[in-house]
Amino acid sequence: MTVLTFTLIMFLGALCAGFVGSLSGLGGGVVIIPLLTVLLHVDIHYAIGAALVSVIATSSGSAAAYVKEGITNMRLGMFLEIATTAGAVGGALLSAIAPAPFIAILFGFALIFSAINSLRKKEEHHVEVSSDLALKLKLPSTYPTPSGLMAYGTKNVLGGFSMMALAGVLSGLLGIGSGAFKVIAMDNIMKIPFKVSTTTSNFMMGVTATASCVIYLQKGYIEPGICMPVVIGVLLGAMTGAKILVKVNPKKLRIFFAVVIIGLAFNMIYNGIVDNI
């Protein structure tokens, strides 16, 4: 395949990945990895590198808007970034020694988990009383709602912190934003309102991904020829997806994309088992 053909295919693939990623709520990075490895036979290390670079672009781009609106809890994000960056450094170092089929199989399972999780019915948490540690760390805050500023409390700081470390390891090992795991840490464990936990998770992704990307860069995972079409394609696709998301009811779309993504995940696992990665 020539450079031109490869770049064009990659760009179109990344556009679709960003689009699907944004509509399904899973992020473009997780869709681009199966595309690169299974369809274009690119080595999984290059795929991880390109995907994680695109995670920085999409998450920073969308975090910008939420930060300005004051939904993102920046203190919470900063505190939990200790766990995610430490995990990400560990994950990135692991990815350098882990065999490619192992990464592919683990990736498949993480993908299935995220896809199923995206379909789960979300229940809104709202706690008033915060734990002592949360108060000491000044984590409880407010966020804007149509009926004015809403105050919320925070619990289980240590539980959430540990889950975040795991999210960081997966992010560094698999080259994904691991938003599903971050949201579980904040939403299910720390009982933070859903809107705050999703936007804060987005806000944290850039820093987490950069921590592993620096390692990837030095180890040669980041190949400019692959990254360029991937990053630009994913970002444009995600922006288009976000525009459409406002207009249509995403519920049916979500189920459809979740099924497609689970299919991709099984494909990755199968290819990992028969050692075809």
Next chain:
Amino acid sequence: MEQKKIQDRDMQYIIGNLLRYGVWTALSVAAVGGIVYLLRHETERIHYQTFIEHDVNIFQLVANTVKGLVKAEGKAIILLGILLLFLTPILRICFSLIAFFFEKDYLYVGITLLVIAIICCSIFFGFGH
């Protein structure tokens, strides 16, 4: 209390803009690099099936990029874009550090410094073994 609220607001505004313009700048540079790269190498064959690990430390990498930029190499311009993209969240952290310092929130100055230290570790662990 009122004073603090205003400062949190300013911080949100500046960080929001920083993230937005940082991403756009980085991607514009990468796109320009991509066009240069395609014009020069469009008919070459790709070889991404096998991964070649190479340990190049980031300082060497930046030096190589600068050398490539002088020759207007497409890959070097793309890499500059990618480096700018990495700088966006790093600048965001540095800005938070300054903002927490001015708010006299020393607990968060410490937390931010810890995150910066971990990222520095990743530079250190990433090469030379």
